[in-house]
Amino acid sequence: MQTKTKFDLKLGLATREAFGKTLAKLGAENPKIVVCDADLSKSTYTSLFAKEFPNRFFECGIAESNMVSIGAGLASSGKIPFVSSFSCFVMNKGFEQLRVNVAYPRLNVKIVGTHSGISIGEDGPSQMSIEDISLACSLPGFTVICPADEVATDALVRAVAALDGPVFLRAGRMKAPVLYQAGREFTIGKAVELTDGADVTIIAMGLMVAEAIRAQETLESEGVSVRVIDMHTIKPLDRDAIARAASQTGAIVVAEEHLVDGGLGVRVAQVVAETHPCVMEFVGIENTYAESAAPEELLDKYGLLSRDVIAAVRRVLPRKKR
Amino acid sequence: MKKTSNVADLQAIAKRVRRNIITMIGEAKSGHPGGSLSAVEILTTLYFDVMRHDPSNPTWPDRDRFILSKGHAAPVLYCMLEETGYTPPGKLNTLRKLGSIYQGHPDRRFIPALEASTGSLGVGPSVGLGMALAARLDNSPARTYVVVGDGESQEGQIWEAAMFGSYNKLDNIVVIVDYNRIQLDGFVKDILDLEPLADKWRSFGWHTIEVNGHDIPALQAAFAEAASTKGKPTALVAHTVKGKGVSFMENNPKYHGSAPSPAEVQTALQELQ
Numbered sequence: 329m330q331t332k333t334k335f336d337l338k339l340g341l342a343t344r345e346a347f348g349k350t351l352a353k354l355g356a357e358n359p360k361i362v363v364c365d366a367d368l369s370k371s372t373y374t375s376l377f378a379k380e381f382p383n384r385f386f387e388c389g390i391a392e393s394n395m396v397s398i399g400a401g402l403a404s405s406g407k408i409p410f411v412s413s414f415s416c417f418v419m420n421k422g423f424e425q426l427r428v429n430v431a432y433p434r435l436n437v438k439i440v441g442t443h444s445g446i447s448i449g450e451d452g453p454s455q456m457s458i459e460d461i462s463l464a465c466s467l468p469g470f471t472v473i474c475p476a477d478e479v480a481t482d483a484l485v486r487a488v489a490a491l492d493g494p495v496f497l498r499a500g501r502m503k504a505p506v507l508y509q510a511g512r513e514f515t516i517g518k519a520v521e522l523t524d525g526a527d528v529t530i531i532a533m534g535l536m537v538a539e540a541i542r543a544q545e546t547l548e549s550e551g552v553s554v555r556v557i558d559m560h561t562i563k564p565l566d567r568d569a570i571a572r573a574a575s576q577t578g579a580i581v582v583a584e585e586h587l588v589d590g591g592l593g594v595r596v597a598q599v600v601a602e603t604h605p606c607v608m609e610f611v612g613i614e615n616t617y618a619e620s621a622a623p624e625e626l627l628d629k630y631g632l633l634s635r636d637v638i639a640a641v642r643r644v645l646p647r648k649k650r
Numbered sequence: 651m652k653k654t655s656n657v658a659d660l661q662a663i664a665k666r667v668r669r670n671i672i673t674m675i676g677e678a679k680s681g682h683p684g685g686s687l688s689a690v691e692i693l694t695t696l697y698f699d700v701m702r703h704d705p706s707n708p709t710w711p712d713r714d715r716f717i718l719s720k721g722h723a724a725p726v727l728y729c730m731l732e733e734t735g736y737t738p739p740g741k742l743n744t745l746r747k748l749g750s751i752y753q754g755h756p757d758r759r760f761i762p763a764l765e766a767s768t769g770s771l772g773v774g775p776s777v778g779l780g781m782a783l784a785a786r787l788d789n790s791p792a793r794t795y796v797v798v799g800d801g802e803s804q805e806g807q808i809w810e811a812a813m814f815g816s817y818n819k820l821d822n823i824v825v826i827v828d829y830n831r832i833q834l835d836g837f838v839k840d841i842l843d844l845e846p847l848a849d850k851w852r853s854f855g856w857h858t859i860e861v862n863g864h865d866i867p868a869l870q871a872a873f874a875e876a877a878s879t880k881g882k883p884t885a886l887v888a889h890t891v892k893g894k895g896v897s898f899m900e901n902n903p904k905y906h907g908s909a910p911s912p913a914e915v916q917t918a919l920q921e922l923q
Contacts, residue, residue, distance in 0.1 A: 362787070386783060386818075394776045394810035401780020404765065406711070407787070409780075425807075428770040429777055433758045 335522075335541050337505035343534075344442035344499040346481035348373020351410060354489050355381045361489060362402055364388050364395050366413040372442045372499075374412045396422035399437045400429035408436060408489060415441025415457035415498060423463055430494050431467040438488055439464075442499040444474075445585035446613065446630060447535060449501075449623040457498075458613050461533075462590025464496035465563045471516060472563040474498040476537035479508035480560055487516050498534065500585075502623050505538040507558070519566035525555035528641050529573035529580045533559050533592050535632075536583040536611070542634035547641060554641070562592050570596055571603035579648045581609045581640040585632055588612035607647040609640040651734040655699050660866050664694045667729040668895045669922045670742055674725055676915035678746040681754070684905040686726040688830040688863070688890040689797060695869040696795055697730040705735040708763040712790050715765045715781050719774020720799035720828060721755040722907070727764075728752050736763040772805025774798060775825050779815055782823040782883075793877070794823045801833030804842045809854065815883040816855025824876045824884045825856070828863065830892035832903050851885035863888030896921055 341349070355361050355377050362384045369375040369387065378385035388395035392413055399411040411418065418441050419426070430437045444457045464472045471493060475481040481499065488495045507522065514520070522537070523544055532540040537558045544554040555577055557569055573580060580600060582593035593610040600606055611631065618626055627633055654660060667690050675681035693716075697703075701714040718727045725745065731737045737751060744750035751760040755769030766777050778796040785792040798808065815823060829847065831838050838844060851858040857879045861872045869888070876884035892906070893899025896918040899910075910918055 362783075384787065388814065391807075391810035391814070393773075393807045394779075394814055397773045397776030397807070397811075398780040398783065398814070400766070401777040401782075402784050403780070404777070405781050405784030405788075407784050424770060425773055425776070428767065429773055433767045 335507060337507070337538055337541065339503045340506035341478040342501055342503050343475050343478065343481045344501060345373050346478035347440055347442070347485055347497070347499050348376045350482045350485040352376040352380050354486065355384065358408065358489065360406065360408045362386065362407045362409050364399055364409055364411045366390055366392050366395050366417065368413050371414070372412045372440070374410070392417050392421040393425050396425035397429045400425070400435050403435040403437045408438065410438045410440055412440040412442065414455060415444040415460045416455060419457060419460045419463050426467060431469055434469045435494060436492055437494050439496045440499060441496065443501045444498045445500060445534065446618040446626045447500055447502045447585060447623040449626060450620050452620040453617040456618060458587045458617070459590065460496070460498060461562055461584070461586050461592060465595065467494070469494060470563060471495045471561070473516065473561050474533040475560050476534055476558050477504045477507045479506065479510055479512055480514055480558070483512065483514040484516070484560060487514060491516060500535055502535065504535055507537060507541065514560065517561045517564050517566060519569040520558040520560065521569065522556040522558055523554060525553040526577060527553045527579070528645060529555040529557060529577045530583060530637060530641070531557045531559050531570070531573070531580060531592070531596055532583040533562060534585055536585055539632065539634040539637055540583055543637035543641065546634065546638055552641065552645070559592060559596070562595060565595055565599055567599050567603065570599045574600045574604035574606045578606045579644045580606060581611060581637060581644055583611040583637050586612055588614055607644050609644040611636050611640050651705055653698055655870065657866050660694055660698055663698060663733065664690045665922060667694060667726065667733065669919055670729045671725045672896065672910060672915055672918045672922065674742045674745045675909045676912065677743040679909050680746060681725060681909050682722040682907050683910065684832060684892040684899055684902070685720060685723045685799060685828065685830060687894045687896065687899065688892050689723050689726050689828045690894065691864045691866055691869060692797060692826055692828060692888055693726050693730050695866055695873065697734055699870060700873045701795065708736060711788070712792050714792055715778065715794040717766045717774045717778050717794070717796045718756055718768055719796050720771065720802050721768030724752070724754065724756050727756060731761065731763065737761060771799065771802040772807040775808060775811035775815070778823050779811055779820060782820045783818070785822055786820070792822070795826065796823065797826045797828055799833070800827060800829045800831060800838050800844060803827060803844055803847070812851065812854035812856060819881050820883050821880050824873070824886060826886040826888055828890055829887055830890040832892040832901065832906055834906050836903050848887045851887065855882060856885040857882050858885045858887060860887045860889065863890035864894055
């Protein structure tokens with residue numbers, strides 16, 4: 329817990345770049361790690377690994393289905409494959425292969441989808457991944473992770489490599505505000521309570537964690553005590569942290585750069601319903617595709633700024649049971 | 651298990667396997683006899699002669715790998731696993747029943763010795779490529795054999811895999827097409843024709859051999875040719891007969907996915923004496 333700590337939220341690396349850097353380091357530490365990419369290695373930053381370990385990097389071309397299945401074959405022969413592309417392509421074009429070749433035999437394949445959410449900006453909806461969390465969480469046995477900054481990414485990519493089992497890790501294109509001190513440790517499945525608070529809890533993932541912190545700072549100045557939780561592991565969820573937040577604060581806002589349908593919010597709501605039912609609000613993309621524009625313009629138009637989190641908090645507070 | 655190159659011995663095994671396929675699918679009252687019977691000689695030659703494997707050590711890193719990409723032909727694979735001792739004897743007739751290790755399609759959760767869970771078509775060759783890449787990285791002599799169906803070859807991923815295999819010069823993988831010319835809805839030529847199939851594999855850069863898929867000496871020669879082919883993977887287009895060995899099943903689309911009745915089982919077993 330980092331209560332009362334001021335977050336300076338200085339822009340750091342994009343989580344995709346942090347992933348690529350850590351992966352290249354891991355390559356030196358573990359010879360079992362191999363990497364597959366589908367003609368996007370310069371964008372996913374797996375090119376950093378490719379440069380260091382060319383014989384353990386497999387360029388698969390624009391053939392994501394084949395790539396995911398190749399990852400399964402590599403894993404069943406004892407390798408630790410990191411299979412990477414834009415999240416929308418690896419998850420959508422590779423989904424059947426994730427299902428039948430990876431999840432079903434529960435193979436040790438690590439899927440890293442970059443350029444997630446709408447914050448890729450100008451390239452537009454065909455490249456945007458707003459349903460990847462829903463897809464990944466629907467695969468039995470998968471661990472699903474979305475780090476918020478470069479520090480979390482470094483730690484979680486290492487944890488993912490050490491975990492025996494299939495993983496989807498979601499990374500973003502934009503530079504991400506730094507929330508954590510370098511070297512901080514993360515445990516898969518254990519959420520981080522960034523601020524303590526008694527009136528309401530904001531549970532967020534990815535770039536919405538920084539927006540949640542900004543919202544918290546504004547709300548605190550108005551006398552609202554806000555707990556902010558970085559839910560970096562979406563599956564398996566940290567049920568204890570959610571149950572505690574529900575029982576102790578009695579109101580929860582979930583914020584995610586993802587469709588509300590099938591996203592983090594509905595998964596949290598299930599745990600809330602099963603433990604300590606409380607009022608909730610959801611900040612996310614509502615039943616639509618986005619469009620081309622600068623990332624900041626899109627986050628504004630589609631309601632993914634601290635302003636929108638604050639509005640959700642103001643909606644949820646009056647609904648709290650007295 | 652006893653490995654053998656003796657053609658008469660292999661033929662005897664093939665006949666026994668055919669009887670088991672008929673019996674187990676008849677007992678299950680559902681399943682895919684036609685495409686199991688068409689692949690009997692291919693799998694028998696691989697499991698009893700060609701492949702380097704050890705049923706007493708199924709995780710041997712240097713073992714050859716086998717993937718039945720056309721997973722609906724699971725019965726012929728299950729017969730191999732039982733005959734070679736990967737699975738306990740006397741359980742084939744539990745096929746498709748609750749609690750059986752012999753699931754409707756091959757499932758590693760129930761038989762760890764299976765190299766891949768299959769059943770969704772088109773993905774087996776790609777998984778095999780991953781194994782072939784791993785073997786090359788490890789300087790392992792392990793070779794990978796993948797049996798695909800002809801109807802399955804309509805899946806686009808088959809050709810993604812074909813491009814990848816030749817471009818990466820993976821000469822340690824062999825794809826065998828069980829070209830029995832029938833799929834569920836009818837004859838392949840009437841649904842989405844594959845011809846010229848061998849030319850397709852050649853043009854994708856694979857060393858391509860056409861062979862009678864029921865002729866064991868021809869299969870042995872083809873697998874030997876594949877093993878001595880360097881710098882490119884091998885595609886074996888095996889011309890086969892759907893339902894081979896049972897007169898009323900041969901070339902009959904009905905038996906792609908229909909179990910024989912008890913009376914048909916009796917007739918078939920008499921033919922397979």
